[in-house]
Amino acid sequence: MNNLKIILLFLIYPSIILCQNKTYIDKFELELKKKAIEYKSEINFNKAKAFYLNKNWDSTLVYSMKQLSTNHKTLADYCFFLRGISFRKKGLYNQAEKELTLVSNKFIFYPLVNFNFGLIAAKTNKYQKAINYYLKADSALINKNNTSQINKINMNIGNCYIHLKQYQKAEKYLFKNNNLLLSKGDSLSLFESYTNIANLYYEQYKDKEALIYFEKAYTLSKKIKDFEKKFLGSINMAVFEENRGNYKQAFVYRKESEQWKDSLNNQNKIWAVADYEKKYAIAQKQKQISVLEVENKLKETQRKTMFFSVLGMLLLLVGGMYAYAQKVKNAKIILSQKVKLDELNATKDQLFSIVSHDLRSSVNALKTSNTKLTNSLETKNYSQLDQLLQQNNSIANGAYSLLDNLLHWALLQTKQLYFSKDSVHLFSIVQQIEYNYKSLLLDKAITFENAVSKNSFIFVDLDSLKIVLRNLLDNAIKFSHQNGQISMYTVETNNDFCQLVIEDTGLGMSQNTINELLQDNELLAKKSNSEIIGTGLGMQLCKQMIKKNGGTLAIESEPNKGTKIILTFPKTAV
Template sequence: MMNQKTHHFLVLLLFFCTIALAQQYKSLNYFEIAIQKKAKSDKSQINFNKAQYFFLKKEWDSTLVYSMKQLNSKSDLETKNYCHYFRGYSLKKKELYKQSFIELSLVNKSFQYYYLIDNNIGHLFLLEKKFKKAIIYFLKAEKEILNHKDEDEIATLYTKIGICYVHLEQFDKAEYYFKKDVLINPKRATKSIIRSNINIANFYYAQYKDQQAVYYFKKAYTLSKSVKDFNLKKDATFNMAIVEENRGNFKKSLEYRKESEQWSDSVNNQNKIWAVADYEKKFAVAQKQKQIKVLEVQNKLKNAERNAFFFAAIGLLLLLTTGVYFYAQKIKNAKIILLQKNKLDELNATKDQLFSIVSHDLRSSVNALKTSNAKLSATLETKNYDQLNQLIIQNSTIANGAYSLLDNLLHWAMLQTKQLYFHKESVHLYSVVQQIEYNYKPLLLDKTITFENSVSKNIFIFVDLDSLKIVLRNLLDNAIKFSNENGKISFYSEDTNTDFCKLIIEDSGIGMKESTIQELLSDSELLSKKDNSEIIGTGLGLQLCKQMIKKNSGTLAIESELNKGTKMILSFPKTIV
């Protein structure tokens, strides 16, 4: 029993440390109000207004861009202090701790909210496990934080101080801060309070004070029911499962584990993609059938009216006029029904063809992986390490291809069902290309392909950042796939002195025929297999790119010759300054 408890203790202690390090400082309502008031007081500072807007929206990349623009312009000391704070906080959120410390250190001590600087620097030291320094800065910030009487903020501060003392093995001081009244007797349930109760429980559990630990585990679990944070619910439930397992109550432990697993289920689970697609299809079919039935009922009513007018007709002319009128109505309804039926058939054909193509490619990938694994097992016995290395690289390539196909399928399905949210903003094109290059560095090195980023560093385009990344990833992935070893891929821009900027992606690969280009650029919504399908694939990635480029008000053109490479020419609207 002791061995089992020791094992679970280690799991809980690791979990406790993870919670402590993952907990971030929460922006306060009064500080947010102060930021908004400053922005309204001087609307001429456009970059500051945008920086504070994106800061409150927690969009850190955009916050960094506009705060730097404001710092590069003429600004008073207070505005500079706000901008340095925005940048320090955003860099901390992006886990760039050294850069965050530098920005926070640039804030002048005359800043009205300088205690926030102390609190954030303390948190940086906590993340870097410099606990004594962290405590010094937390205690500097304590007085001002207490003055604001924000229970959630105070609870977060005392929890972080307690965590520092735990790591310093000063358990009396840790217990003192963990048992502050704001932590154990909260006025309302918040995420920080629940995390604090979990930390208190783990603190006692680490010292084998099981009775006190169980009390706070149960309290955290109860409080978690009143918040909407699924991760927090999962953590509290998982702890209860371990507690019940150590107490020998395996039936109750199993119930908690099942509940924990339910909270950890992801909406984007790949196994649910097909179920969602099937549900969408059934829903669409049901809606169309319902409309057809309504039209059929309306048609029958029209026929009944026509019959009534027929029998009640007084003269031949009135009878003829009435007959013509209702006949026209019938033809009109029949055309409507036919058009809707054709639309439904087209939707079903698109769905069936998509399923057929994707399932064929997935089956091919899985079969190739199965065959390669069989060879891998046979090669292990012969200890042919060169062949083993080739098979491992082959398996990795197949797995990456299958993952890219599923990722494109997910985004395509979300785009078709209008679940993708597009938020256009000013994007620094060079930085995005640089990030895409970093993500694909291993694939480029594997084929010894030279990558050149010649995009102008002065270009900002107005697009949705996430969809732009999806487009560039797909096009770079295709360029790598169709390039030979020791080839070259270039990203460069052309400024045509218009409202649009051109981005060219050029490779020295195998190229394509003019007929293939025309087929790829056609407006057809149906997917189709191309010649040499084992190389070309489903075409889903390019379909996705075309739709996302269109959503961003851009255009796509292709220039290519066989064995002379390909140019993918994209144009996007520039940011209007």
């Protein structure tokens, strides 16, 4: 029961405690646009504004800092606030607090500063401190009749009291917020309110009362267009029914939640691809500009050479030698750049060729499977229908993993992936990854063992570590036999590094395949001896991320005897 309860809280709280006051933010963004127009000559401020509105937090940080270096006092508070929000969005809460502290209390949107202090405190589990900041934000509001501003504060205060286990105070604020929302008919906010109240009762083991509000939230999610809320509504009902032992109904809710999750992922992928295409077009234009600049420099050198030739034979000789040396040097540079560019283009063409072939195969498989699915529905062949649905899910997961790896690979190549190293509890991360892949493990009846030492702490970037472990576990499952076994365990080698081993009893691979996988910038295809290798993009992504985290990768394997992946990461300094 405890495990199910932890999962439920994990799903609910991120969408509630970090609930922003959208009405107040809209006013801030409107004022920000006005300031940008008023100070249009401040290029860095205008760029910071544009990147902030596009949620490009890294670029916002860069240009807001450049603007601060100009010592423009009128825009200083806006820049500090933009930096505080950007650091908070990136999960760098200490830096966010430092920047927000620099905002003057005379800033017109200072209640929003206190509100963000509250969000940061809540995110770092300092709930009483968060409540104090929310109350400060409430007392500083200019327009007390603006219920949308008060609602968000009441909601966040109520959730903080839940964490503090002061349930009566939590109930007071949550129902105060709920009653205001009922009169307004705001479906999205009302969904969050019902979920909060359900969680309040669930925390107190009042399952009967909790179920009423979970069902209200689930019913309301049907009317909301937000895929994330639809997913939360159905997954909360699934976990609740599992906790009650009603596994049949829980399965129905969980299948529905997966559909909403797929819809949300598809929407995010479309936006990500569009953004990538835009950045690629800009990069191509910049390359063209660079080539033109090199050509202009060469022409300028030629004009200077002709000018000096008029001064005399001696100057002509010296000038000719200088021009010739410069020309040879520039030619070597251009030739070197051309060779590198050709190599990059060849890699890009090979990657796109392989990825497009795999995507076409996945789409074609989905098309064929959907035709069979339609026929099964018409003939009411429900056993085949369930098999086809599982097959479609497997194909979609494979295509999603390919696109996800492609996106992260592109970000690495363009140096846009942000790395923030911190101390990470390795056992907990492996436990999370195991939960994410539980359905795939169950489908193939694979036994998974998490034998990682609970005392292992490594100093790495958390997001990139998860990407590495997801790719390696996905490969282990893909190449494992039915009823196989996968285990993750640590090996103590020395005091500075921790060794994590991922071992399976699957197909294994030859030494030639291992050598090719460990080569840099190698993209692989299916070999003539029928070894199922794939594109190798996931492994290349893993290698680059392991290297950036100061780690190493080794592979031990034999055909039909399983595979052992050995990762080495630096330990957290004591």
